[in-house]
Amino acid sequence: MDLELVRQVLDSLQVGLVLLDRAGRVVSWNDWMRRHSGLEFAAVQGQRLTELFPEIQDGRLAWAIDEALRFRLSSMLAPTLNPAPLPIYRRPGDRERSEQIQQLIYITPLQHPVCACLIQIHDMTAPRRRERRLRDQSSLLIETSYQDPLTKVGNRRRFDQDLSKLFQQARERQRPLALLMIDVDHFKSYNDHFGHPAGDACLREGDRIARYGGEEFVALLPDTDQVSACAIAERLRLAVAQLALPHPYTPLGQVTVSIGVAAMTPSPATLCYTLVAQADIALYSSKDAGRNRCLWYDAAIGKAQTC
Numbered sequence: 001m002d003l004e005l006v007r008q009v010l011d012s013l014q015v016g017l018v019l020l021d022r023a024g025r026v027v028s029w030n031d032w033m034r035r036h037s038g039l040e041f042a043a044v045q046g047q048r049l050t051e052l053f054p055e056i057q058d059g060r061l062a063w064a065i066d067e068a069l070r071f072r073l074s075s076m077l078a079p080t081l082n083p084a085p086l087p088i089y090r091r092p093g094d095r096e097r098s099e100q101i102q103q104l105i106y107i108t109p110l111q112h113p114v115c116a117c118l119i120q121i122h123d124m125t126a127p128r129r130r131e132r133r134l135r136d137q138s139s140l141l142i143e144t145s146y147q148d149p150l151t152k153v154g155n156r157r158r159f160d161q162d163l164s165k166l167f168q169q170a171r172e173r174q175r176p177l178a179l180l181m182i183d184v185d186h187f188k189s190y191n192d193h194f195g196h197p198a199g200d201a202c203l204r205e206g207d208r209i210a211r212y213g214g215e216e217f218v219a220l221l222p223d224t225d226q227v228s229a230c231a232i233a234e235r236l237r238l239a240v241a242q243l244a245l246p247h248p249y250t251p252l253g254q255v256t257v258s259i260g261v262a263a264m265t266p267s268p269a270t271l272c273y274t275l276v277a278q279a280d281i282a283l284y285s286s287k288d289a290g291r292n293r294c295l296w297y298d299a300a301i302g303k304a305q306t307c
């Protein structure tokens with residue numbers, strides 16, 4: 001092949017090419033390198049890369065070039081560890097902003113009387129940016145998949161996962177775990193009276209909790225025994241009452257909640273669903289007892305008691 005054609009091909013490649021002699025001095029430097037480094041071939045010819053770019057002196061690139069020249073070892077420097085070893089830029093303005101090209105570099109030893117090493121530099125800036133955008137999007141999706149879209153608190157999926165994790169932790173550490181099950185009183189008539197959108201707005205007033213389903217919410221309280229859980233439930237019930245959201249069909253004329261409490265230090269044989277079942281019994285006992293109150297499940301007698 002004629003040399004002029006080889007030169008034209010090398011200068012047209014969308015990849016940086018540098019050829020070094022046995023002493024590591026630049027023998028060839030294609031047009032891609034000229035454009036992105038701002039250095040003409042005449043200015044770099046016969047110089048070592050470490051002289052041209054002192055910043056690479058103690059880095060992996062200088063070390064990999066040395067390995068290729070001394071031991072004929074090939075290397076690949078991925079942009080994950082050091083994304084931009086060489087001060088090369090896509091556009092002239094990028095230099096001022098220090099936005100270097102993100103580089104994937106191959107270092108290959110050559111068997112040739114003059115040229116001992118070939119360096120190829122690929123521009124990974126766009127793929128890396130795309131990768132980062134995809135990663136951000138996927139973490140946002142994961143986050144959203146655990147969130148209730150209406151109330152923005154955790155959803156049932158979040159609760160199920162937290163429950164099994166916290167229950168196992170409580171069992172291993174032999175610490176108590178409490179569960180509050182909270183249900184808005186007479187919510188059907190609230191919806192009927194104010195309309196579904198107002199019902200939605202009312203549900204959005206909750207926080208610190210997960211939505212178990214419909215107008216039922218749950219709160220998992222690690223390291224909390226029954227006495228403390230009842231105190232928290234009572235504070236929560238009063239906090240809802242203090243919101244003073246009007247509701248014409250409750251005795252107080254405002255939105256109230258009923259809360260069922262269960263707490264246990266799990267034994268090896270206990271299943272986490274037992275805690276849920278106990279809180280559920282306590283919640284329905286609160287409803288039966290007249291609503292707007294907190295009851296806890298007393299396993300010793302198999303019945304719910306007032307907090």
Ligand SMILES: Nc1nc2c(ncn2[C@@H]2O[C@H](COP(=O)(O)OP(=O)(O)OP(=O)(O)O)[C@@H](O)[C@H]2O)c(=O)[nH]1
Binds near residue numbers: 191199203213214287
């Ligand atoms: N606005 C709105 N309403 C909901 C939503 N999810 C469930 N509901 C309503 O919540 C109501 C729940 O009613 P029930 O479980 O029968 O009980 P209740 O009227 O709250 O009465 P008690 O719980 O016995 O005090 C139903 O009318 C559901 O339609 C929601 O996302 N938005």
